[in-house]
Amino acid sequence: MKVKLFILLAMLATSLQAQNDPDYEKNTNFGIKLGISASTMFGGELANPTPLMGYVAGIYYHNKLDKKLIHYQTGLDLRLRGSNFNNVNATQENRTYSRIGIISVDIPLNLLIKVGEFTKAKANQIMVGIQPGIIFRSVVYIGADQMPLNSGNFSSTWDNLPLKNFELTGLLGYQHKQEGFGYQIALKVGLNNLNNNFKLTTSETDPVTKITTVYPLLPLTGLGKHIGTASLEFAFIF
DSSP states (O other), X not given: OHHHHHXXXXXXXXXXXXXXXXXXXXXXXXXXXXXXXXXXXXXXXXXXXXXXXXXXXXXXXXXXXXXXXXXXXXXXXXXXXXXEEOOOOGGGGGGBEEEEEEEEEEOOEEEEEEOSOOOSSEEEEEEXXXXXXXEEEEEEEETTTTEETTTTSOGGGOOOOSBOSEEEEEEEEEEEEETTEEEEEEEEEEOSOOBSSOOOEEEEEOTTTOOEEEEXXXXXXXXXXXXXXXXXXXXXXX
C-alpha cells in the first residue's frame, strides 16, 4: 500500500511541476490520469457479486481541442479492479470465495463528442469508445478476512485464475477539461466472455497421512457460464 501511495504522489507531483512550466499550456494534448472506481463482475459463473473499490492511473493523448464536433483520445491505463462476493459461510469459512482481484493494462480508444460551447478555457465532451486490455494478474481471496488463496506461497509464484488474458471493454462517459486540469466519469463494461475453463478449488493436506484432498471453493464454479467485468470510474486528468 505504501508503494502504491508513493507512486501516486510522485505522479501528482510531476503533474503539478508540469503545470508550473510556462510552456505547459502548449502541450496539454498529453496528460496523466488518477482515479478510483467501483468495479464488479457479472455473468452466471460467479455468485453474489458486490462492488469493489478500485484504482486507475494512466497517461493520455488527444488531438488539439477546438470547435470541431468530434476529437479522438487514446492512452495507457493501469487498472486495479475486480469484485467482492457475498459468499461467506461461517461453517465453511475457508472454502468460500469472497473477492477476486484483477490488474490489467488497457488502451482506451475514445471519440470525444463536443457538448455545449467550446472556449479556450474549458471543453466538455461525451466519451464513446472501446478499450482493449491485457489481464496480467488475477487472484482469488477466501473467507470474511479476504485472505489470498495462495497466501502460504510467495506472491511471485501465485498462478493466475483461469481467465482469458485479453479483454475488450466498451466505454461511455463524460469529460470536462480546462487549462491544466479536468475530470472524467466513465462506465466501462467488458464485451467478451473471460471464462477460460474457470473453476476455483482449494486443497488441504492431512498432517498425519500426508494425503492431499482437493475441494471446490463455494459456491461451485466450473459451470461454463459467462464471466464479465464492469466498473464506474471517476478520474482527475492533468
